Each structure stands twice: as C-alpha cells, then as structure tokens.
Amino acid sequence: MSNSSPMPTPPSTWYYRLSWLHTAIFVVLSTIFYTNMVSCSKTDIPYNKHCALIVPESNPNAFPQFTTIPFAQNQDGYFLGGEEILNHPNSSGYNYPSSNRRVLFFLTHSVYSTGVDDIYKVEATLMLKTSDFEYYTDGGISGGGPLSFEIEGFWSISTGKLCMVGSGSTYSEDGKHHVLAALLKLDDVRNSSTISSLVRGALESLSTEGDSDYFKPISLLMFPQINYKYTKVEKAxxxxxxxxxxxxxxxxxxxxxxxxxxxxxxxxxxxxxxxxxxxxxxxxxxxxxxxxxxxxxxxxxxxxxxxxxxxxxxxxxxxxxxxxxxxxxxxxxxxxxxxxxxxxxxxxxxxxxxxxxxxxxxxxxxxxxxxxxxxxxxxxxxxxxxxxxxxxxxxxxxxxxxxxxxxxxxxxxxxxYENFLVGIPGLRYEYTVVDKARKSCLEKQPSKTKGRRYPDANSNDMRFDMAVKNSKGRRILGWGFSKPIFVGDQIARQSNYLISSSSRAGNSLVKRKTNHSTPLNISYQMSFQLNKSTDVQVFAEGIYDTETGKLCLVGCRYLDSNSQTPDNVSMDCKILITVQFPPVDSNDYIKGSIESTWEKDDHLYFEPLSFSAVSFYSRHSRESIRRMDLEIIMVLISNTLVCIFVVHQILHLKKHPDVFPFISLIMLFVLTLGHMIPLMLNFEAVFVPKESRTTVLRRSGGWLEANEVLVRVVTMVAFLLQFRLLQIVWSARLADWKQKAFLAAEKRTLYVSLPLYVCGGVIAVYVNWRNNKLDDGMQYTYQRSLWVDLTSYAGLVLDGFLLPQILLNIFHNSTEKTLSRFFYIGTTFVRLLPHAYDLYRANYYVEDFDGSYMYANPDADYYSTAWDVIIPLVGFLFAAIVYLQQGFGGRCFMPKRFKGPEGYEKVPVASNA
Missing domain, CATH: 2.40.128 (Lipocalin)
Incomplete structure (x- = not known):
C-alpha cells in the first residue's frame, strides 16, 4: 500500500450531468460566452514601454520557424504568489489544509526570426495552476482552476532574457469580469541546458496597485529541457x-x-x-x-x-x-x-x-x-x-x-513504497519463515469436505479488498487490500508485478497443474489504514491449502520511527495472519484475523484485528455478466408490456369517452414522471465515451453497452405513450361541462395524497440523517446520500401509483369502469415484479461490486426482504380495491354511514333530431 496520505475526493458532480439537449445548448452558449470573454480580455499593451530596455523590439519575419525555440514542448515549472488571482487561502468549499500546490506550464505557439540575428519573437501561453480540485472562495478574483495568460514578446539568445506582455481573463466571485494585464520577465533562457541551468523570472501586474485587477509579483522557476547535456555522470x-x-x-x-x-x-x-x-x-x-x-x-x-x-x-x-x-x-x-x-x-x-x-x-x-x-x-x-x-x-x-x-x-x-517492476526479468522470492506459518496452520486446520472447490492459488480470486474490524468484529476500524506477490517460486498471476516477455516466469505456472495434495508456499502484501491516520503495511508469507481454502501467514510490518535502522529493529515480524476463503460456489465472505504473538506487556503488542471481504470470484464475474443479460431482457419485456398496457388504456378511453372525468390526473402525472426522470438522468449514457462505462460493461465486450441503448429507446417510447395518455385525459377534462365538480374532487385527492407524499419524504430525510450519524467510536461508515434515499422513496411512490385513483374513486363514489383491468393490473404486475426478482437475486447472486444493476436497481426503490414482501402485498391490495370500486362503487368497502348517495350520475345526451 502506498504510504502517501489518502487523496481527498472532490465534491460530487452528479447535478452537472445534462441531457443531450441541455448539453447542446450549454456548448453553444459557452462558445458565444468564451468568444466574448477572449475578445474582451485582449488589450493593446505597448511592448516597448515595458520591455525595450530588456530585449529591444525587432521586426519579425512573415513565417514562423522551428529550428530555434526557447522551451521544450512540455515545459513546466513552479511559482509562488498569486493569491489574489488564484485560490484564496480561506476557501469555503472543499478546503483541504495547505492546498497550495502550484505548477506552471509554458506553451510555445510560434517563434519568428527577426531582422536581428540574435532576437526572436515568441508567442505563447503561460498557465498557472494551483491544484487538481476546484475551490469556492470567500474573496479574490478566481475560485479555482488554471489561469492562462496569452503573451507575446522577444527573446535574446545572447543575454538569455525573455520579455513578454499580454493578459489573462477571469471572473470574481460576484461575477465581475477582470482583465489582468501582465508583464513576464525571464532570465537564463538558453538554447542548451545542464544540471545547473535554471530559468527564473517573475510575472508582474501592469495595473496600478490598489486597482481590482492588480496582483502582486509572482516568482517563477523552471528547469529547462532544451539540448540537455549530462555533465555530472559523464565520468566513470x-x-x-x-x-x-x-x-x-x-x-x-x-x-x-x-x-x-x-x-x-x-x-x-x-x-x-x-x-x-x-x-x-x-x-x-x-x-x-x-x-x-x-x-x-x-x-x-x-x-x-x-x-x-x-x-x-x-x-x-x-x-x-x-x-x-x-x-x-x-x-x-x-x-x-x-x-x-x-x-x-x-x-x-x-x-x-x-x-x-x-x-x-x-x-x-x-x-x-x-x-x-x-x-x-x-x-x-x-x-x-x-x-x-x-x-x-x-x-x-x-x-x-x-x-x-x-x-x-x-x-x-x-x-x-510501490512494487511495479516493468521489463526486468529474473526476480525470485526466498521464503524464510514459512515453517512458522505451517506450524501455526496445522494447529487450527479445518476439516476437509469432499466436493467443495476453493480458489486456485494462482488465480485473481486470491486478491481482495477488506474491512478491518476489532477482534469482536463489531466496529470497522479501516479499509485495505490484500494481494499475493509470489505463488511458489513464480510471480502471482495478474498482479502488479510485471515482467518482460523474455522472462515468461508467470507462464510456467499457467502450464503446470497445481499440486493440491501439498499446501503451496505463498507470499502476500496487506495494506490498510486505521483510524484515518495510521497506515499499516504488512508483508507476509506462509502456506495455502487449496483443499480447505485456509491461508496461514507470518507477517512483518514496518515500524514508523525517527530512529529506524535498516536491520531487524525496523520491522515487527511477530504477526500471525489467518484467512479462510469460502468455496467458489458459495456467496460467503472471506474472513480472517491479524494477531500479534508478542507478550501483552511488550510495546510492539497490539490487540487482535479481524477482517472480512466479499468473495467476488471469477465465477461471480461471469455470473454478473449473465445476470445483466437477464436484467436487460427483463427491462425490455417490462417496458414493452408498459407500452402495451398504456396503448390498451388509450383504446379503452376511446371506446368509453364518458369515463374521462373519473381518471386521476395525479396518478397519470406520477406514472409519467416515473418514466421521465430516469430517462433524463441516464439518457446521456447513450453518448458518453466507452472508457467511462462501468467495469461490467467493459467485461461484456460491448453486448451490454449496445443493449443498454436499446433499453433507453424502449423507455423513451413508454414515456411518450404515458405522456400521450396524460395529454388525452387533461384535454378531455378541460372540455367537460362538469369541470368545476370534477376539479373539486381532484383537489380533494390532492389535499389527501400530497401530505402523505410529503410526510413520507420527511421520514426518508430523517432516516437518512439518522443513519449517517457517526457513532462516537466509529471512524468509518458507509454514508448513503440523501439523493439516493429520495430517489428510492420516489420509487415507492411509483409502486403505489393507484393511491390517487383510489382516493378519487372515493370522492366520486361512482361505478364507472375508469381503468382497463388490463392496464391497472398489468402495470401493478410490472411495478411489483422487480421486488420478486430482488428476492431471487439476493439468494442466488453474490453482491455486485460494480453497482451495475439494469433491473431492480437498489438506488431506485426500496429493496430488502421486508420491503420485497410488503410492497407487493400493498400493490395487490390497491389493485383489488380498484377492482371492487369499479364494480360496486368507490366507497363499497367503507361503512354504510360513510358511503352516502351516488355522487355523480350519467345524464342522457339530448338528440339533435
């Protein structure tokens, strides 16, 4: 494990994801905006006024030349200063301590010879960049990101001086546009370099001190790369x-x-x-x-x-x-x-x-x-x-x-710290403490079971990510990973230790069959972080029994001390590690323990640790592909059925135009939103590059990727049909002569259903807040985002889409066959089928690392054993109520004193004859 501190994660940008239409509009507006910004940022800065005494101006030739240039194509460097125009030290967004990493890039565009042999005109871009993350400032001109200056000037080869003028453009926090006129002065810009060569200089503001566009001088430093000569190692x-x-x-x-x-x-x-x-x-x-x-x-x-x-x-x-x-x-x-x-x-x-x-x-x-x-x-x-x-x-x-x-x-x-050998053959491993591991393993050897198959020692199944807990396994202390280094005398397959093709060390292990009768020698690297601050790196070796799935290791950890020595004192090698792999045909977890064999009063002793990991074997990877195949088929079937059900309802309304006033607009609105929102959030997936798709899509070889597009097309058709149904009912309601009476019933439905929806949303927010509270001793926990919880709650609302129709039937108290049985029973079946599938998936498939769910996505609805039972029962109950209401009246299941008279009766239509 790299001992570098964990990299902070920039804020989530899911809300910046746009549909293709919004993206097109954004690009057009951004292009227009950028063009105006550039044109506004260009200023006429007289060169001679600021640079004549450094490098005199000379008339350039008409065409650029490339034989003499001041810098290499990828010239970078460092700078100090610029707080006024770059990240402000007191940022109010994601502000990480001392986030002042400052690098510069000098991009040469064109170089022109002039009438003076020694002088060249240079056009370039100077880019200043503070960090890889964006910040939102409490003051200053820029909130983050690189700042570019378009500059031009003259370079003298004999003096090594380069003087340039130009400007950059940025915006302050309040949206005010600023044009930053600047002067760049560099020394020791030569057409060759050695180890002692440095290009130094400053970027100065041409504005008056006190102006809003003024900034203090920024010092620059670059290590030139042009025609570098190795002078210090040219000797023996x-x-x-x-x-x-x-x-x-x-x-x-x-x-x-x-x-x-x-x-x-x-x-x-x-x-x-x-x-x-x-x-x-x-x-x-x-x-x-x-x-x-x-x-x-x-x-x-x-x-x-x-x-x-x-x-x-x-x-x-x-x-x-x-x-x-x-x-x-x-x-x-x-x-x-x-x-x-x-x-x-x-x-x-x-x-x-x-x-x-x-x-x-x-x-x-x-x-x-x-x-x-x-x-x-x-x-x-x-x-x-x-x-x-x-x-x-x-x-x-x-x-x-x-x-x-x-x-x-x-x-x-x-x-x-890292181990990434590239192109260096001949590496071998020497086992020194494997006998200790063998002895400890024999003391706790599990019983062998016939017919059970465990991971092959030289397979990628031996790598795993782990959650490290205390000895009782109740509190997560940190996260880490484990991976084999050597299996026997060969480098572990598909590890990060790469060798050249000339060695072929890994291939010999592939060709020969593993000896299952004798436990194999194996070495491991385990790295994890405890309490967000302590990095632990353990290298271990021992034996692995492929007949029992038991891995026994003796480990050494490096000790952090200011007085480390390169001998045994710098390492603690009294660590015992045991790992139990589950059979490849099970969904059980990998479980293990890390123990110190020092006496408890020794300063190197530590309390036992336990860890667990999901066993995502290669078989599970193939099953994940098959699962996604099945889920895509189920999505296509479900959306196709939805299209059929909606078309049937539209035809039903055409045959019975008198039932338009008795259809709940709220119900149709909920169904329409249920198809529109996922379509808007995910439609850009059709256009994103292949590299940004999930790992499962890459493993599938493109089949899933193509069918994912088909899924969205069918979803689009379902949405359009659902929207058409809403439009037909809305138009009919506006034209109905009993509009006021029906509107009153619809309002009553809204007054009842809306508070129910709001209360449910408030409960979802509260549960999210409570679940994401950290316990006093808990250092790590999985925090579910509020957006995901609200999305799941929206799925629950969609599951109960018949609730507004039931309420409207109660207020109307009619016996009209408003909804086609084919529509409301079929739609209920389509909404509840994912919950039945989720019960099947939880008992058959292993947990999915990729989160690549095409059907019954856990982030789009409430899925658990309890919810998968409750939601279908309530859904079928709603369908049964609608069936009774359309046969015996909207209040048929209510006590007599609440039934009342029929609210609305048919009125015969007068004939014009």
Whole structure:
C-alpha cells in the first residue's frame, strides 16, 4: 500500500450531468460566452514601454520557424504568489489544509526570426495552476482552476532574457469580469541546458496597485529541457558511486537494451521510505539539509524531468517533504529539493546519480541558483525478495564531502513504497519463515469436505479488498487490500508485478497443474489504514491449502520511527495472519484475523484485528455478466408490456369517452414522471465515451453497452405513450361541462395524497440523517446520500401509483369502469415484479461490486426482504380495491354511514333530431 496520505475526493458532480439537449445548448452558449470573454480580455499593451530596455523590439519575419525555440514542448515549472488571482487561502468549499500546490506550464505557439540575428519573437501561453480540485472562495478574483495568460514578446539568445506582455481573463466571485494585464520577465533562457541551468523570472501586474485587477509579483522557476547535456555522470560511474554501499552485481536485476532505464524510473512521484542509521543523534549529520528545515525527512519522492534519447540516463527532482500530503499540496520548496542526473551502470546493475542543492536566499523563486553537487545516490532493483524486503527499488544516499565539512551527512538507506517492476526479468522470492506459518496452520486446520472447490492459488480470486474490524468484529476500524506477490517460486498471476516477455516466469505456472495434495508456499502484501491516520503495511508469507481454502501467514510490518535502522529493529515480524476463503460456489465472505504473538506487556503488542471481504470470484464475474443479460431482457419485456398496457388504456378511453372525468390526473402525472426522470438522468449514457462505462460493461465486450441503448429507446417510447395518455385525459377534462365538480374532487385527492407524499419524504430525510450519524467510536461508515434515499422513496411512490385513483374513486363514489383491468393490473404486475426478482437475486447472486444493476436497481426503490414482501402485498391490495370500486362503487368497502348517495350520475345526451 502506498504510504502517501489518502487523496481527498472532490465534491460530487452528479447535478452537472445534462441531457443531450441541455448539453447542446450549454456548448453553444459557452462558445458565444468564451468568444466574448477572449475578445474582451485582449488589450493593446505597448511592448516597448515595458520591455525595450530588456530585449529591444525587432521586426519579425512573415513565417514562423522551428529550428530555434526557447522551451521544450512540455515545459513546466513552479511559482509562488498569486493569491489574489488564484485560490484564496480561506476557501469555503472543499478546503483541504495547505492546498497550495502550484505548477506552471509554458506553451510555445510560434517563434519568428527577426531582422536581428540574435532576437526572436515568441508567442505563447503561460498557465498557472494551483491544484487538481476546484475551490469556492470567500474573496479574490478566481475560485479555482488554471489561469492562462496569452503573451507575446522577444527573446535574446545572447543575454538569455525573455520579455513578454499580454493578459489573462477571469471572473470574481460576484461575477465581475477582470482583465489582468501582465508583464513576464525571464532570465537564463538558453538554447542548451545542464544540471545547473535554471530559468527564473517573475510575472508582474501592469495595473496600478490598489486597482481590482492588480496582483502582486509572482516568482517563477523552471528547469529547462532544451539540448540537455549530462555533465555530472559523464565520468566513470564507479567514481560517481564511490563512497556508497557496495552490493554484488548478482544481487541486483539487470536491464536489457530493450528495457531502457526510463521505463522503470519514469513514474510520476515515485515514493521512497528513508531509513537512517541509529548511531548519530545530530539532525545536521543525518539529514541532507540543514537544521533550518525544521524536521527530519522520513520520505523521499522522485519526480522525473527528462529522459535521454538512448534511454540510459535521466534527469529528475528529489524532494524531501514532511509528509506525502505536504509534497502534493504545498508549494515547491527549493530548500528541501535536489536536482539530479543519473546514468545506468551495466557493470554493477545500478543507477548512479549526482544531486545538487537548490540554494535560495529569499522567499522568491527568481533568486534560486544551483550549487553544491556533493550528494550521491545509488538505485538498484533487488534480484531476491523476501519477507523483509519486497521493494522493487532500493538504494542509498550519501555525501562525498569529508565528515567535518558543512553539508556532510551519514549514509541513508531508502526503499520504494510501490512494487511495479516493468521489463526486468529474473526476480525470485526466498521464503524464510514459512515453517512458522505451517506450524501455526496445522494447529487450527479445518476439516476437509469432499466436493467443495476453493480458489486456485494462482488465480485473481486470491486478491481482495477488506474491512478491518476489532477482534469482536463489531466496529470497522479501516479499509485495505490484500494481494499475493509470489505463488511458489513464480510471480502471482495478474498482479502488479510485471515482467518482460523474455522472462515468461508467470507462464510456467499457467502450464503446470497445481499440486493440491501439498499446501503451496505463498507470499502476500496487506495494506490498510486505521483510524484515518495510521497506515499499516504488512508483508507476509506462509502456506495455502487449496483443499480447505485456509491461508496461514507470518507477517512483518514496518515500524514508523525517527530512529529506524535498516536491520531487524525496523520491522515487527511477530504477526500471525489467518484467512479462510469460502468455496467458489458459495456467496460467503472471506474472513480472517491479524494477531500479534508478542507478550501483552511488550510495546510492539497490539490487540487482535479481524477482517472480512466479499468473495467476488471469477465465477461471480461471469455470473454478473449473465445476470445483466437477464436484467436487460427483463427491462425490455417490462417496458414493452408498459407500452402495451398504456396503448390498451388509450383504446379503452376511446371506446368509453364518458369515463374521462373519473381518471386521476395525479396518478397519470406520477406514472409519467416515473418514466421521465430516469430517462433524463441516464439518457446521456447513450453518448458518453466507452472508457467511462462501468467495469461490467467493459467485461461484456460491448453486448451490454449496445443493449443498454436499446433499453433507453424502449423507455423513451413508454414515456411518450404515458405522456400521450396524460395529454388525452387533461384535454378531455378541460372540455367537460362538469369541470368545476370534477376539479373539486381532484383537489380533494390532492389535499389527501400530497401530505402523505410529503410526510413520507420527511421520514426518508430523517432516516437518512439518522443513519449517517457517526457513532462516537466509529471512524468509518458507509454514508448513503440523501439523493439516493429520495430517489428510492420516489420509487415507492411509483409502486403505489393507484393511491390517487383510489382516493378519487372515493370522492366520486361512482361505478364507472375508469381503468382497463388490463392496464391497472398489468402495470401493478410490472411495478411489483422487480421486488420478486430482488428476492431471487439476493439468494442466488453474490453482491455486485460494480453497482451495475439494469433491473431492480437498489438506488431506485426500496429493496430488502421486508420491503420485497410488503410492497407487493400493498400493490395487490390497491389493485383489488380498484377492482371492487369499479364494480360496486368507490366507497363499497367503507361503512354504510360513510358511503352516502351516488355522487355523480350519467345524464342522457339530448338528440339533435
């Protein structure tokens, strides 16, 4: 598990989802709005007034050229400042602490040569971005997102200066449009670069201080990528790596020419855990930085900048944040960052790197410079993994200065958090504590049952997500995942540990049959978080018995301490883990326990933990596809029946035009909304890209995707027919001569039904609020959204669609055959059939991880054993009441004193003859 802090989730955006019609209107209006905004944001800014003394203006040639450019195509960098025009520090929306991560992008559009050989005209976009999330501010100009400046100016190759003017456009919180006129000044913009090259500068406002469009200067820093030369590792690599910890070549994996080093290193923000030696107590001699930093770094992140053309060298930044959370959200800090370049040493199977400090005398980035390249690093890929070492990349960092010099520090070991070996064959695992696991497993061996089949050891069924609870299993403490690393001597199939095709290590396990008579050796990685703050990472090994589904493991967890050492003291290896997998033909849960074998008075002892997981085996995956096939067919049949029933009711009304006044408009309105709302919420699914569909749709190979469109088409037809029925009845009611009398009865129906609906909605809101309250000791809980609960309540209202008709029949007290039996009994059957299916589904299918329900969606109605019984009983009761009302009067089931006389009688129509 990555030890980086969990990423905060931005607010849900379901309410921004639009139908295709709304989307088309939105795009048109946005285009018009954006065009006006851009035209308004362009200002005539005289270049010579602001830049003539920096780079003089020269007449550009007519056509752009591409042989000389100031920056690479994907040039990025960092900036400080800009609070007035970017995210305000006191945001009132989703405000995460210290969310000030600031990056910039310089996008060169065109470069023109001029009449002066040394000067070029440059047109570009400067984009400032603070974070990956949007914020709503209490003040300031912008509420979040990137801010772009369209700029142009001139660049002098000989002086390395670039001066540009332009403007950006944004809106304040109150909707006021602001045009930000700006001046960009950059230094050391060269057509070649080395490790010591930095592009520094500032973005300044051209408005007067005190104006609403004014902002304070923003300092900029970039690491140029044009024509980069590796100057620090061009010497013999043995000399570069001298002074570090020497490891025999056989203990490290090598790289083939077909597997460039960049493929293994070029991952955004690679994380490493630092392990300090325990001999020194002085922070100054332990950390790569001075005591002024204020903390002893525990983690190191590696962020690649550039890769060489031959794939054997690379350039990267090395950051030492106080936490992974700080590294992602805090501004770029040159005081705790090293810039490095490294090259692969084929003789020692390692990457040797030289790192330099970024010195900064002030808080402004435009005063930064690179000096002191005395830091050395060595990275390697261990060829042998064990329970104490399952990191795909390890190494050490040291100083080549004498021990008494300023800036010297002791050697620091580091290991990677993640394990994603790419293109590196030859990895093997060495089992060291499997005998302990075998002994513990024999003591609690479950009985073998004939005919029961358990997951294969080398299948994806051995991976699972888990809910970690206390020993009694009553309180959820956290969530995590488990996955096998090695099965026997082979890398686990479909794990994240990828090997090149030349190794074929995983294929040998596929070809041979698993030996079920002897428990298999297996190693695992388990990661989970407790109490929202404590990350626990356990590596374990043991045995798995495919005849009983029992997994017994002995685990080691890394200890978090400022005085960690790279020996046994940094790990707690007295952990016993047992897991019981259910048979593949059952829907039972995976259950397990994590126990400490230390004495209770030992400081490493912890209370036993239990965990459970849903056993979503590959068989269940195939069943999920078949289930969705069945559900799509049921949806198509149901909607087709609805169309038939509505058509039959329309024909019934044409044969009996005198019954129009006795049909409840509220009932028809409820039925129409019941078809319209899901159609509006889900119709854009027809047009969304394939990548955004659910996992089940991807597994289905497209069949479900095509039929989902068909389902929506049939739903559209049902809605149109239902709307047509409402329109016919509404028109007939308006034309009826007894309009006032019938309107009074309809109002009475509304006065009774509406409070019932409102009370039910209030109860649904209250239940949602009460269920989502956290217990005092509960750290995690599943919170059901209010929208989902209200949607489910709307489904309940739709199930009882006959209630308004029953009330209207009572107020009319007539015996008219208002509704066709085919219509109200058939529609009742269609509404209640999902509840019967839900009872079947709950007892036959395993819980669906994807939430991909095509029929009887739990978020669209109340589904449970109790509701699946109550709702059909009430539905059939309503249908029976309507049947009696249309045969014996609207008040036939009421006491005599409430029946009263017939409310309405037929009046013979006079003939014109």
């Amino acid at each position: 690599l043995d000399h570069v790596c001298s002074g570090g910890i020497e490891v025999p070549k056989s203990l490290s994996l090598g790289l083939k020419l077909s597997s460039p080093i960049c493929q293994a290193f070029y991952r955004w923000n690679e994380w490493f855990k630092l392990e300090y030696s325990s001999g020194c107590k002085s922070t100054n001699s332990r950390s790569p930085f001075s005591e002024g930093v204020g903390y002893l770094p525990q983690i190191m992140s590696l962020r690649p900048i550039q890769c060489s053309e031959d794939g054997r060298s690379l350039r990267f930044l090395i950051k030492f944040p106080n936490s992974s959370y700080d590294d992602y959200y805090h501004p770029f800090n040159p005081d705790t960052t090293l810039v490095a370049e490294g090259s692969w040493d084929v003789n020692k199977n390692r990457l040797c790197a030289v790192a330099c400090r970024i010195l900064n005398s002030t808080n402004s980035l435009n005063n930064s410079h690179i000096e002191d390249c005395s830091v050395r690093l060595s990275f390697r890929f261990p060829a042998v993994w064990s329970i104490r070492n399952t990191s795909d990349m390890v190494g050490n960092i040291w100083s080549n200065k004498p021990g008494n010099d300023s800036g010297y520090f002791n050697t620091i070991m580091f290991r990677s």
